[in-house]
Amino acid sequence: MKPEDALRAIAAARGDAICVPTMTTAPAWRAIAPEDLSVTCVGFMGGASALGLGLALARPERRVIVFDGDGSLLMQLGSLATIAGARPRNLAHLVFKNGVYHTSGSQEIPGGLIVDFVTMAKGAGYREAYAVRDLGELQRCLPSILGEEGPLLVELWTTLAEQTPMTAPRGAPFHAQVEGLRQALLKPHL
Amino acid sequence: MPESIPASLIVETLRDTFREARAALAAEVTEPPRHDHLGWVLSVPDTHQRTVLAALDKEPAIRVLTLATEDEANAVAAGLWIGGEPCVLMIQHAGLYASVNTLRGVAIDGQVPIFYMIGLLSRETDREPRESRHSMVRYCEPLLDTFGVPHARLEGPDDLRLIGQYFRLSRERRGPAGVLVGMPTA
Ligand SMILES: Cc1ncc(C[n+]2csc(CCOP(=O)(O)OP(=O)(O)O)c2C)c(N)n1
Ligand SMILES: [Mg+2]
Numbered sequence: 001m002k003p004e005d006a007l008r009a010i011a012a013a014r015g016d017a018i019c020v021p022t023m024t025t026a027p028a029w030r031a032i033a034p035e036d037l038s039v040t041c042v043g044f045m046g047g048a049s050a051l052g053l054g055l056a057l058a059r060p061e062r063r064v065i066v067f068d069g070d071g072s073l074l075m076q077l078g079s080l081a082t083i084a085g086a087r088p089r090n091l092a093h094l095v096f097k098n099g100v101y102h103t104s105g106s107q108e109i110p111g112g113l114i115v116d117f118v119t120m121a122k123g124a125g126y127r128e129a130y131a132v133r134d135l136g137e138l139q140r141c142l143p144s145i146l147g148e149e150g151p152l153l154v155e156l157w158t159t160l161a162e163q164t165p166m167t168a169p170r171g172a173p174f175h176a177q178v179e180g181l182r183q184a185l186l187k188p189h190l
Numbered sequence: 191m192p193e194s195i196p197a198s199l200i201v202e203t204l205r206d207t208f209r210e211a212r213a214a215l216a217a218e219v220t221e222p223p224r225h226d227h228l229g230w231v232l233s234v235p236d237t238h239q240r241t242v243l244a245a246l247d248k249e250p251a252i253r254v255l256t257l258a259t260e261d262e263a264n265a266v267a268a269g270l271w272i273g274g275e276p277c278v279l280m281i282q283h284a285g286l287y288a289s290v291n292t293l294r295g296v297a298i299d300g301q302v303p304i305f306y307m308i309g310l311l312s313r314e315t316d317r318e319p320r321e322s323r324h325s326m327v328r329y330c331e332p333l334l335d336t337f338g339v340p341h342a343r344l345e346g347p348d349d350l351r352l353i354g355q356y357f358r359l360s361r362e363r364r365g366p367a368g369v370l371v372g373m374p375t376a
Contacts, residue, residue, distance in 0.1 A: 044295030054269020078258025
């Protein structure tokens with residue numbers, strides 16, 4: 001499945017869910033859902049799921065969806081246990097499994113495609129975890145991704161994205177995204 | 191001579207700090223988060239502040255989240271900030287060294303106010319931390335200086351006001367600020 005197709009399907013169904021892309025999902029998501037209710041993990045590899053956890057704990061009334069990279073998740077793998085321990089009911093953690101560090105030049109990640117994030121998430125104590133191999137299956141799973149009690153991990157088997165953060169035009173800087181989402185959620189007095 | 195600070199006083203100060211932060215936010219925005227608790231302590235357990243962690247077990251108004259790494263703690267703090275929740279990172283000097291890239295990427299580049307309470311385990315009473323025999327103690331203040339992180343030392347109960355002061359400073363500057371806990375808490 002193409003990551004862009006997966007993201008388009010999610011964008012069409014997400015409602016007011018907060019989304020946290022990172023690495024190659026960042027430029028794709030920017031093109032599909034320009035900047036609204038999203039914050040990109042950029043500049044602290046592996047932090048997307050913890051950033052999503054903080055959001056989920058702060059705003060339990062909202063769905064939070066993390067678009068993680070497989071290499072990124074390996075860098076902060078302990079986050080699986082931290083998230084499971086914190087039990088955010090509103091967090092869906094999607095891992096875009098392409099087997100490589102696409103953004104840094106497509107080097108194979110340790111273990112390549114053999115690494116099984118579904119088993120790891122279950123072992124860490126996620127409420128639910130499963131793999132999705134094609135777009136039709138993703139369409140069928142969207143209600144679960146958007147509504148099922150979390151924490152939930154979904155391993156999405158994807159091909160390489162069309163763009164990486166290195167090839168695409170830069171998005172808004174991280175601090176501007178932080179401020180934008182904060183204002184969208186908290187609604188400052190004018 | 192530096193002195194130990196009783197855990198109960200630190201917990202009380204944290205309660206006040208969080209209460210004040212919530213009141214300030216409520217005055218600024220129309221949709222602050224609504225929770226029963228006052229705020230969060232994000233902890234990768236610090237030996238130096240273990241009595242505070244023990245006291246927090248009995249403090250329902252403050253939620254303690256234990257994380258696997260200090261990197262996670264910084265990123266969670268950013269998510270809480272965006273959502274309007276006040277928090278404190280309770281870590282030790284080694285945890286600061288372990289997470290410098292995330293401090294830089296999140297608190298500095300992201301302009302996220304993050305307040306740190308950093309325990310100086312093995313700090314000697316007869317010398318300045320910068321002159322310590324232990325590298326873990328020696329590098330802490332110079333590292334914070336290198337990254338432009340404002341910091342102060344808690345050397346006894348008289349310094350408790352620095353907690354609120356540096357917490358507010360992190361907000362005013364939209365970035366990291368911290369206090370270093372000089373002696374093991376009592
Ligand atoms: C701490 C740190 N080490 C190394 C890098 C270099 N780096 C940038 S992107 C990247 C690969 C990301 O891979 P993955 O998370 O699988 O996402 P993909 O690019 O495949 O979408 C690496 C290793 C970095 N940004 N930060
Ligand atoms: Mg990858």
